[in-house]
Amino acid sequence: MxxxxxxxxxxxxxxxxxxxxxxxxxxxxxxxxxxxxxxxxxxxxxxxxxxxxxxxxxxxxxxxxxxxxxxxxxxxxxxxxxxxxxxxxxxxxxxxxxxxxxxxxxxxxxxxxxxxxxxxxxxxxxxxxxxxxxxxxxxxxxxxxxxEMGEKKRSFAYKQPDRKSVSKYRQGYYYMFHSPCALIKTSYGCPYNCSFCFCKEITDGTYFTRDLEDVVEELAAIPEKEIYIVDDDFLFNTERIRKFLRLLQERGIKKNFLVYGRADFVAAQEDVLREFKKQGLQAVIVGIESIRAGDLEQYNKKTDKEMNEKAIQVLKKLDIELYATLILPTDFDRVDFKELTAWLRKLNVRFVNLQPLTPLRGTGIFEQYSDQFLYPRERYEMWDMAHVILEPQGMGIRAFYWEIVKAYYRIIMRPKHILALVKKYGVRQNLKMLLGSSAVSLQYLMKVMRGY
CATH class of the missing domain: 3.40.50.280 (Cobalamin-binding domain)
Structure with missing residues (x-):
């Protein structure tokens, strides 16, 4: 098989x-x-x-x-x-x-x-x-x-994954500067209801967690030090996080962690994150999504610009790396790109993922845009959260791609950021990231040249 x-x-x-x-x-x-x-x-x-x-x-x-x-x-x-x-x-x-x-x-x-x-x-x-x-x-x-299997399960009672089954590939697994990196999952589904999100659909809106003793048992057997917790939102329940940290300490497990978390949790739970930092929290992926109130309301995000700013400041204060994700809606024009870029630069955000609005089938916003797609759904390879799927209202498609490229370089490729990253992660890791990001940049530049 x-x-x-x-x-x-x-x-x-x-x-x-x-x-x-x-x-x-x-x-x-x-x-x-x-x-x-x-x-x-x-x-x-x-x-x-x-x-x-x-x-x-x-x-x-x-x-x-x-x-x-x-x-x-x-x-x-x-x-x-x-x-x-x-x-x-x-x-x-x-x-x-x-x-x-x-x-x-x-x-x-x-x-x-x-x-x-x-x-x-x-x-x-x-x-x-x-x-x-x-x-x-x-x-x-x-x-x-x-x-005849019945409905989707609402609990998890399976054996831990067999990591030896990919032993020939393990040294090649990494996430950004976390290398080599192993994955672990401690919960399924998402407790929130963002309109654009595919994650909650996988479990039909149900959210359930694994037993933490089993999670820590699995962690203890993972050889890699870098651990990516791939829960849709690990930073959700403070009591559960504190129990997780207590179990790590009791078992003497020392790992470096990368997790997903919402801005409202980060902004409100500095003390919890400080405890987590002491036990290896290195980076948090945060869905900032937008700085415009109308967008956040449309996405049912339940956050605001001030909350996003507070979350960024908390992570900076604790020296926890931020990987920020933002959605670029169809009405974004050059002024919006300029304002977003200036806001991210002012807050010294070093890593960002800019995603053109992509209404995936199965999400709450799919039908709203189903008659506006630039590509047929059968062009599956284009639905990567990076292609422009919906026609921009304020500029041409090529210009939209060009604004994305410029924003990435203005945010990420700042001399002070590069120097800080070399100091933190070393020359070799930065060269690897430079080669990878250059490959992505080339793909975007081809879009600028070809447009639709």
Whole structure:
């Protein structure tokens, strides 16, 4: 059985140039194969982002009975093509796909070349597939069994991921300056209801957490020091965070942490963050989203400009790195870009991700913009939160891309920022980031030249 993570399409403006994280969802599949099946199946993960052997060669060498893919919306077209390739090279091979996009918009994967779409409870669905194949059931029988699984689970009771299953790739996993970096997930879903957000749709709006003793047990077994907690919002419950810190101290676990957190929590919980900093908190990804009140209201963000400023100041005070994300709506003009850039420079924000407004199917704002898309949804590789999907109102498409490029350079490439980063992370790490960011810049410059 091959579990495959595709390499992004060359058209996708890729964060993979500055981050490559481990395929945690595939590691969970490996570790949760039922004990009575483990001696009967061989499961191998292939990470095509880092793999040097071609996909076709791997297929002909291993001749798998089942190929299962994971991916986001940008991978839909790729996965369909890779499934077709598998069917062509290996008559009789079965194919499946899971991951967050399959969980929310599974119909995008409907294809004669894809046998199974794991639209809920992917680990269980994968195991049902294995059992069915070992019992020589017909494909339609297995599909029927998948359809009988019931609703999405509202709790998590699975074995910890098998990180040894990607041992050949582990040194290549990193996030920005956190290298090598391992992932861990401690909760599922999001307790908030932002209109643009895809995360809450994965669990149908339900939010639930893992037992912290189990989380800390998993942390203790991870060899990497850099840990990216990939919860949609780890900074939510102060009591839970304090218990997490207490357990770390009791176990003597010393790691460096990168987490997601909201601006309102950061602004209000300086003391908690100070405690967390003492136990390894290095960076927080914060959805600033906008400095305009109207935008924040439309996004149902429940924050404001002053709160965002307070959050930035708290992180600066505690020397915790901020990775700020902002959404660029269609009515952004040159004045708006100038004001946003000036605001970020004034607050000395060093890292920023500027995302043109992208109404993903399954989110609250999708229907609102569904008749305004520049590209058909079938151009899946373009839906990367970096392409301009909706036509700008205040300028042309090329000009909009050019304003994005200028904003990035004016915010990030300030001499004092570069010097501080070299001092903090060293020359080698900064050169790696420079090469990666240059690749992203080149993709944007091609958009400036080509426009639509």
């Amino acid at each position: 091959l579990l495959v993570r595709p390499r992004p399409d060359k058209e996708t403006i890729g964060l993979q140039h500055v981050m490559v994280c481990e395929p945690l969802e595939l590691e969970y599949l490996v570790s949760n194969v039922p004990e009575d099946l483990q001696s009967k199946v061989e499961v191998e993960i292939v990470d095509m982002i880092l793999e040097k052997e071609s996909y076709e060669c791997i297929l002909t060498r291993t001749r798998p009975a089942l190929v299962v893919f994971t991916g986001y919306i940008t991978h839909v077209g790729l996965i369909k093509r890779m499934s077709s390739t598998a069917k062509s090279l290996l008559p009789g091979v079965l194919t499946g796909v899971g991951g967050v996009h399959a969980e929310v918009v599974g119909m995008d994967f409907l294809s004669e070349d894809i046998d199974f779409v794991y639209s809920r409870n992917g680990i269980d669905g994968f195991n049902i597939t294995l059992s069915g194949m070992l019992e020589n059931k017909m494909t339609e029988e297995i599909k029927a069994s998948l359809g």
